[in-house]
Amino acid sequence: MPAGSSAMIDESILHALREIVGPEHVLTDPEDLLLYAYDASIHSGRPDVVVFPESTEQVSRIMALAHAHRIPVIPRGGGTNLSGGSVASQGGIVLTLSRMTKVREIDIPNQRAVVEAGLYNLTLQEILAPYGYLYAPDPASQKVSTLGGNVAENAGGPHCLKYGVTTNHVLGLEVVLYDGRVIQLGGKAFDTPGYDLVGLLVGSEGTLGVVTAVTVRLLHVP
Numbered sequence: 001m002p003a004g005s006s007a008m009i010d011e012s013i014l015h016a017l018r019e020i021v022g023p024e025h026v027l028t029d030p031e032d033l034l035l036y037a038y039d040a041s042i043h044s045g046r047p048d049v050v051v052f053p054e055s056t057e058q059v060s061r062i063m064a065l066a067h068a069h070r071i072p073v074i075p076r077g078g079g080t081n082l083s084g085g086s087v088a089s090q091g092g093i094v095l096t097l098s099r100m101t102k103v104r105e106i107d108i109p110n111q112r113a114v115v116e117a118g119l120y121n122l123t124l125q126e127i128l129a130p131y132g133y134l135y136a137p138d139p140a141s142q143k144v145s146t147l148g149g150n151v152a153e154n155a156g157g158p159h160c161l162k163y164g165v166t167t168n169h170v171l172g173l174e175v176v177l178y179d180g181r182v183i184q185l186g187g188k189a190f191d192t193p194g195y196d197l198v199g200l201l202v203g204s205e206g207t208l209g210v211v212t213a214v215t216v217r218l219l220h221v222p
Contacts, residue, residue, distance in 0.1 A: 008069045009048045009092070017051050017093075020061045025052040025099070036076065036094045040141075043084035047074065047094040054099040056174060056182060056212040063210065064180030066093055073178075075206040077118065077149025080141035085152060085205035097148050100212060103127060111218040112171055112188060117148025117211050121155075124216075133218040136163035148211045154203030163219065167202040172215035175201060175208075183209075190217060 018026050027033060027050040037046040053059045066073045072092030079086050088094050100118035107113065108131050115124060121142035124135050138157035139145055145155065151173070156165040163169070172186030186198040201208055 008071050013065070013069060013071070014049060016065055017049065017062065020058050020065075021051055021053050025054075026050070036079070036096070037088070039076075039079040039081050039084060039086045041082050041084040041087070043087045043089070045087045045089040046091070047088035048091045050094045050096055052096050052099050056100075056176060059095065059097075059176045059210055059212055060180045060182055062093070062095060062180075063176050063178060067179045073210070075148070075152070075210045077146030077152070078120070078141065078144045079149075080139075080145045081149060081153050081205075083153060083205060086149075095210060097146065097210075097212070100148075104213065106131070107188075108133065108218070110188065112215055113218060114172075114213060114215045115147055116213050117146060117151070119147050121145050121147060121150055128218060129221075132221050134221050135216050136160075136169050136219055137166045147214050147216070151202050151211050151214055152205050167199055169217045170198055170202055170214060171217055173198055173201055173211055174213035176210040176212055178209065182212075186215065188215060 033046050036050045038044040072090045074086055074088045074094050076086040076094050076096045097118040100116040102116045104114040128134055136159045137150055137155055138159045139155040150166050154166045171190055175183050186192050
């Protein structure tokens, strides 16, 4: 996400953020910001503001605003990663995707689902269980880790010994770029012609864009 100075976040920027997501979804109190100053790593860094979008359109507007003012943006899921990837080391905006939890599509005949980035890994497993299917990556933090965070970290889990990690089960991504543009990568099939841009994004820890939705491959429960 764009590097810059957190000093650029003045009242006009905060007003614009409140206009986008609603004032109740913008945190600026020091006590609230402290809760988002760390993840499961040893690193910490307090953001200047925490914002909770509920749609790709809102994420796009936030990114465009931040880009125009050169404000760093740090995407955040459940904050369970061990890499420091969701720590605001330069201040700026922490973009928390916890409100983006919709299941857009479950396509059992074609063994795929489209889910938003804030959905918990375990919640998806529970939704799929009645169909007799599962999503293979199962990190130890699956109760509180999000699908978007799993993509950012290329998460694994016990199932990865047999089925592979996240990158082996992501068919497509909806991504908001640094300037607010929304792009679709991959598709509904595992083998998509052209460069493997999905593979490039998986594991990039939010440095190349904000993942807002994921098309995942489903497997039969053994």
